[in-house]
Amino acid sequence: MILLVISTGTVFAQESLISELKTDDNNYDEGDTIVISGKVNTVIADTPIIIQIINESTYVHFAQITIAQDGSFSETVLAEGPLWTRSGEYIVKAAYQDTVAETVFVYSPKTEIPETTTNFEVDAGSYGTFDIEYAIKGGTVENMIVDDKNFAIIVKIIPTDEGTITINLPREYIGAEKQDGKDDIFIILIDEKEVAYKETIVHSESRAITINFEQGDSDIKIIGTYVVPEFGAITMMILITGIMITVLFTRNKLRINI
Numbered sequence: 001m002i003l004l005v006i007s008t009g010t011v012f013a014q015e016s017l018i019s020e021l022k023t024d025d026n027n028y029d030e031g032d033t034i035v036i037s038g039k040v041n042t043v044i045a046d047t048p049i050i051i052q053i054i055n056e057s058t059y060v061h062f063a064q065i066t067i068a069q070d071g072s073f074s075e076t077v078l079a080e081g082p083l084w085t086r087s088g089e090y091i092v093k094a095a096y097q098d099t100v101a102e103t104v105f106v107y108s109p110k111t112e113i114p115e116t117t118t119n120f121e122v123d124a125g126s127y128g129t130f131d132i133e134y135a136i137k138g139g140t141v142e143n144m145i146v147d148d149k150n151f152a153i154i155v156k157i158i159p160t161d162e163g164t165i166t167i168n169l170p171r172e173y174i175g176a177e178k179q180d181g182k183d184d185i186f187i188i189l190i191d192e193k194e195v196a197y198k199e200t201i202v203h204s205e206s207r208a209i210t211i212n213f214e215q216g217d218s219d220i221k222i223i224g225t226y227v228v229p230e231f232g233a234i235t236m237m238i239l240i241t242g243i244m245i246t247v248l249f250t251r252n253k254l255r256i257n258i
Contacts, residue, residue, distance in 0.1 A: 017041055018049075018101040019071075021094045027161045027215070029138075030084060030110040034077040040096055043071050050095040051075050055086050055107070067096075079107060087112050113137055120144050122153070122173075124228050130173050138163015139213070151227045155220040159213055166200060166210045169222070175207070176224035183207070187223040 021038040028034055036051060053061035060083040065073045087108045094101045117135040122144045124130060132144060132153070139159035147154050153174055157165065169175070176184040188197045188211055201208035211220060 017096050017099040018094055021092065021101040021103050023092060023103060023105050025105065025162075027106045027108075028079050029108050029113055029161070030080055032079050034079055034105070035074065036077065036092055036094075037072070037074040038094060038101070039073070040067060040071045043067055043069065044097065047097065049073050050093075052093045052095075053077065054091045054093065055088065058083060058086070060084055060090070085109060116140065122146060124173070127228060130170065130228075132170065133168040134165060136163065136165040138215075139165075141165070146228055147221070148227055150221070150223055151225060152221050152223040153227060155222065156218060157213065157220060159215045159217055162212070162214045164210055164212050165220070166208055167222070168201070168206050168208045169224075170206050172205070173229075174222070174224050174227045177226070184225060189219075189221040189223070190217050191219055192221075 017040050019039050019041050021036075024035040024037070025032075034053075038049075040049065048064040048066055051061070051063045051065055052059060060081075061077050063075055065075050067073045084107065088106065089104050090107050092103045092105070115135055115137045117133075119131040119133050120141060121129050122132055124146055134141060134155075136157070138161040139157050141155060142158050143156040145154045145156070146152075151174075153169075155165070155167065176186045178184045183202070186197065186209065188195050188209075190211075190213060195211065198210045199207060200210050209222070213220065
């Protein structure tokens, strides 16, 4: 009996025509692009694979996909429209001959994606504090730190999903300027990798930038040409003091030798 069960299970595994079915992410928001892909073990001529996306009893997508010669297939779906109204778990079904495979993902309409808009009080050490206004979707801000050595502010985030953060940077405390005083670009690093950003609003007193992040990201470093100008002043004072001490020490040493 044991041998019979094992043998039967092996036969079913070998006869399963769909060997792989997956989506490119586990969580999607309204407007995202969903990429469904997979592979079949045996290509049957003139036989498409049927792809369905279902939420509870509602079919939100249906397609017949041609399978490539190597057995692979792919379908791209835009998650928006009148059928994409419910949040929650969605099932992707692939049917090929008598074989059915399933995978799932979680979807959220825009109206249900929480956005936090508030001010964060940044600690500038002995120079006090200053506020930075921000709005974030898909996560929370844990901390903002001044990195005076790199003329930067580090924003530490805790993502719950891929998302965006818009930060209103006060020119009084951080900026990116050319030698002629005109605006220059910021350098944005996420976990030490440079990424693009979008400048959304420019005021005489601030610049607002929007940055996309992924689930798993943690540190967003915004690098300009200055940060908390007093830091630059004290650094220069320390440098000048150091030079003066070196010059005085050199002179005294020369006098002793004489």
